[in-house]
Amino acid sequence: MKYISTRGDAPVLDFEEAVLTGLASDGGLYVPEHLPKFDVAQIASWSGLSYPELAFEIMHPFIGDALPVDEQKRLIDETYAEFRHTAIAPLVQMDHELWILELFHGPTLAFKDFALQFLGRLLEHILEKRGQKVVILGATSGDTGSAAIEGCRHCANVDIFILHPHNRVSDVQRRQMTTVIEDNVFNIAIEGNFDDCQNIVKAAFADQSFLPEGRQLVAVNSINWARIMAQIVYYFYSALALGAPGKKVSFAVPTGNFGDVFAGYLAKNMGLPIERLVIATNSNDILHRSLSSNDYSKGELIQSLSPSMDIMISSNYERLLFDLYDRDGSKLKAIMQDFNKGAAIQLPEQALARARELFLSARIDDDQTIAAITEQFENTEYLMDPHTAIGFEAGRLAQKYVSGPMVCLSTAHPAKFAEAVERSGVDSKADLPHHLSDLMERPEHYEVIDNSLACVQELIQRSL
Numbered sequence: 301m302k303y304i305s306t307r308g309d310a311p312v313l314d315f316e317e318a319v320l321t322g323l324a325s326d327g328g329l330y331v332p333e334h335l336p337k338f339d340v341a342q343i344a345s346w347s348g349l350s351y352p353e354l355a356f357e358i359m360h361p362f363i364g365d366a367l368p369v370d371e372q373k374r375l376i377d378e379t380y381a382e383f384r385h386t387a388i389a390p391l392v393q394m395d396h397e398l399w400i401l402e403l404f405h406g407p408t409l410a411f412k413d414f415a416l417q418f419l420g421r422l423l424e425h426i427l428e429k430r431g432q433k434v435v436i437l438g439a440t441s442g443d444t445g446s447a448a449i450e451g452c453r454h455c456a457n458v459d460i461f462i463l464h465p466h467n468r469v470s471d472v473q474r475r476q477m478t479t480v481i482e483d484n485v486f487n488i489a490i491e492g493n494f495d496d497c498q499n500i501v502k503a504a505f506a507d508q509s510f511l512p513e514g515r516q517l518v519a520v521n522s523i524n525w526a527r528i529m530a531q532i533v534y535y536f537y538s539a540l541a542l543g544a545p546g547k548k549v550s551f552a553v554p555t556g557n558f559g560d561v562f563a564g565y566l567a568k569n570m571g572l573p574i575e576r577l578v579i580a581t582n583s584n585d586i587l588h589r590s591l592s593s594n595d596y597s598k599g600e601l602i603q604s605l606s607p608s609m610d611i612m613i614s615s616n617y618e619r620l621l622f623d624l625y626d627r628d629g630s631k632l633k634a635i636m637q638d639f640n641k642g643a644a645i646q647l648p649e650q651a652l653a654r655a656r657e658l659f660l661s662a663r664i665d666d667d668q669t670i671a672a673i674t675e676q677f678e679n680t681e682y683l684m685d686p687h688t689a690i691g692f693e694a695g696r697l698a699q700k701y702v703s704g705p706m707v708c709l710s711t712a713h714p715a716k717f718a719e720a721v722e723r724s725g726v727d728s729k730a731d732l733p734h735h736l737s738d739l740m741e742r743p744e745h746y747e748v749i750d751n752s753l754a755c756v757q758e759l760i761q762r763s764l
């Protein structure tokens with residue numbers, strides 16, 4: 301399988317190179333040249349498979365012979381053995397044709413474990429084979445950081461540096477990162493906000509000359525192709541459990557960077573009968589505005605109760621735009637350059653119509669989020685985290701536009717976002733699962749530093 305850039309002007313890469321390369325050299329994102337397609341008979345034949353067995357069937361065409369088949373299976377088995385539910389991604393029924401897909405049973409209690417547990421193992425395998433060491437540098441508003449650290453803490457060939465905004469992530473989120481005490485794990489709190497962290501990371505990737513000879517930076521945010529790939533699996537897994545391919549299924553996805561819902565779009569293009577994908581945003585609604593009023597323009601950042609979706613720009617949207625512009629890389633390059641200078645993206649009529657056939661969208665603000673948590677607890681005694689509540693509320697609203705089951709992705713465990721749960725006033729405390737029950741007592745280690753690229757570079761240099 302070959303990977304090409306959405307801006308049409310960067311080298312074509314194989315799987316291994318695509319995993320090691322973050323942004324393409326032309327500023328674009330890598331996507332597969334062709335998608336694997338599965339027919340109805342093939343999808344039907346998978347209905348009895350376990351999660352790891354299915355994961356192999358879905359991911360193998362993307363990985364190809366980049367690693368031996370036995371090794372692919374071993375990495376997948378080890379990845380999902382870390383999950384604390386035997387179904388890996390269990391479905392819970394909420395109402396007639398309304399389901400929650402629990403994606404928070406991994407080690408750090410958010411859906412990001414599905415991809416990052418795998419990516420850590422994959423990187424270790426690739427780097428071992430190449431005799432290479434890399435530096436992972438990432439910015440996090442919470443969940444990515446802990447999932448990446450947990451995925452890479454045992455990688456001998458990886459040093460991982462994660463920047464988080466000082467005092468702006470929840471205590472649980474911070475501790476899930478800073479209590480991992482390993483020689484190759486470095487937590488950095490930046491005196492600034494998430495955008496400051498992300499800007500430092502971007503600048504460091506653009507000029508890597510501060511690194512020792514032979515080292516390169518690797519990205520673990522959702523621009524990394526392997527992450528998207530691993531997320532395709534649970535769309536197939538849950539749809540099969542609900543009667544696909546004989547039945548069409550819809551999904552509602554709490555969305556920030558557009559990585560998770562983009563994986564659903566790929567699943568559909570690979571042959572899974574998905575009726576609609578519902579993009580659920582919080583008040584940071586750039587995607588909802590794009591679909592509802594054809595206005596993809598950067599707004600002001602609003603701090604919400606669902607911080608993992610507090611973004612102004614959804615980087616993975618570019619991957620969808622690439623398809624909507626008929627894979628015309630040079631056209632998209634011009635559009636993205638204008639966008640980066642402040643212009644809004646307005647889709648041509650036909651592209652907008654296509655997007656609206658695929659997606660529905662909804663914007664759910666904090667009050668609606670809290671109301672959804674409260675109401676659902678009253679109806680079923682099921683406690684949702686705020687991100688999940690946004691997906692659930694959007695899914696419920698979208699039910700009138702679809703015919704079959706609606707699956708709402710639950711992206712985090714409620715204990716991770718205790719504040720929102722408390723504000724909902726429900727008579728239930730979200731306890732951390734057993735393996736994290738002493739999290740608040742564990743020793744932490746992190747450095748607080750100035751909002752400055754030079755300070756981060758200096759810290760990395762002295763730590764390697």
Ligand SMILES: *Cc1c(COP(=O)(O)O)cnc(C)c1O
Nearest residue numbers: 443556557558559560608711712
């Ligand atoms: C990352 C995250 C999201 C958003 O996922 P994207 O792939 O960025 O759209 C939603 N909910 C939770 C809990 C997350 O951690």
